[in-house]
Amino acid sequence: MADSSGEKKHSASERRRQKAREEGQVVKSQDLTSAAMLMAAVVTLYWFGRQTVDRLAALFAQTFSQEITGKVSTDLAIANTSAMAIRLGWIILPLMLAMFAAGILINVSQAGLLFTPNKMMPEWKHINPVSGIKRILSLQGVMRLAFGIFKIIIIAVIAYLAIRQQQDAILGVAGMGIPLLAKTIFDCLFQTCLWVAAALLLLAMLEYAYQWWKHEEDLKMTDQEVRDEMKESDGDPQMKARRRQIQRQMVMQRISSEVPTADVIVTNPTELAIAIKYNPNQMVAPIVVAKGAGMVAQRIRRLGLEHGVPIVERKPLAQVLYKTVEIGEAIPLEQYQAVAEVLRYVYQLQGKKVPEISM
Known part of the structure; x- marks a missing residue:
């Protein structure tokens, strides 16, 4: 009878999961974090968007309509630019805070509070160009590339459909006043970003589900690994x-x-x-x-x-x-x-x- 001890058929033990976590091997999707941050930005724009647009329009109108007489000094230009940057920062602060909070929340919910100093150290296999080419040409690398292309196509189609749905509003911007033009542009951008964020979030959730399945498969143990771990556990004073x-x-x-x-x-x-x-x-x-x-x-x-x-x-x-x-x-x-x-x-x-x- 053939030896099947090399087949990974046992679910990962708590010790194996803990060891993998200490090495930084956790289920984590950067795309899910990015999608959540974009969705947080869209939701924030929904609540504060009109107010933000009005404040930005007033800021730029005030800045560029100032009549400057005489010679413009460098100090005056720096002062005006600094004041504008500070006011701009306060205007977009809610948007930045929402994106930051969403990024922290999604990262913590995926992997918890995890600090792995060994991951900060450079590894030769990540620097070696030969290893890099092998990773790209591997099955996982090809699948990652294919999924990336698929996401680009989906996002492009979603963005096109969103813009197509609003083409009447876009074509009617000619002759509009500044306030109405700003409102129309904001509405079009908001609808497009909402569609794109929803599509990205759905794709990221599918990718996370695949990564979770792949992570569980990688952590599975062979008969020999189970026996070795039991031997190690028997000699472990803490165990x-x-x-x-x-x-x-x-x-x-x-x-x-x-x-x-x-x-x-x-x-x-x-x-x-x-x-x-x-x-x-x-x-x-x-x-x-x-x-x-x-x-x-x-x-x-x-x-x-x-x-x-x-x-x-x-x-x-x-x-x-x-x-x-x-x-x-x-x-x-x-x-x-x-x-x-x-x-x-x-x-x-x-x-x-x-x-x-x-x-």
Whole structure:
């Protein structure tokens, strides 16, 4: 039979995903960020566009209609230019803030807060022209180029259709006054940008979906990689500590749910505690539902006291049951008599009918 260990058929483990993230290998689409920023700009123009156009028109009208008499000094020209730049900055500030916020939001939503210093270091394979040509001619490079051409064609068609739809308004600009001309140009540009931004956003989402699928496929693991990772994890002190913590949590959860249902807790008296349950209608023999030593034994005793479970001290029996019977297992035949005596004692104290334990 052929060895299929080289086939990537296992989903990536959390450790592999974390390692890939530390190396900067995350699903991230720059096109999605650009499209979101453009859409944010369009939405901002929708809310503040007319006001922005009016303020820009007033600024340029004031700047270029000033009558300058006498010799124009360099200082005056610099002062006027600086004042105009400052006012222009305040006018377009909402647009810049919206685009900046959209860029940050989309980047964080894609990859979270990620800092990878190793990605800042130059790599020879990115500088080597031979490697660059190989990347371009690779299947992924060809697909990226084809998708880029496809996007250009789609955007060109969308822009053409948007302009075509507004051709009557465009052809009617002749003879318009400055305010009406500015309004018409703004409306045409806004509609065109809205169509283009929507198309770019849709294409970017499709590209992101493909990148996510490709990323998941690349992270998949072979049988050998799974085995190697398990070996590494077994020797990792942090992984061992984590597994022990999980095991302790599972034990405590089971103790918390099982001890209140027990019929008796056998102790020796403080170091060991074994919770035993017996239902003659459902069980062939009594079973151990919880056991523990040290802190776990104290936890079992405390739960027993809280829920009214009888606690009986039987040192030899507690030691034997702790060593020989696992949680969920039935009492062995050798210990039937001793356990039966404990159960009869408990039932008599509680005034219950003593069930028969089959030997």
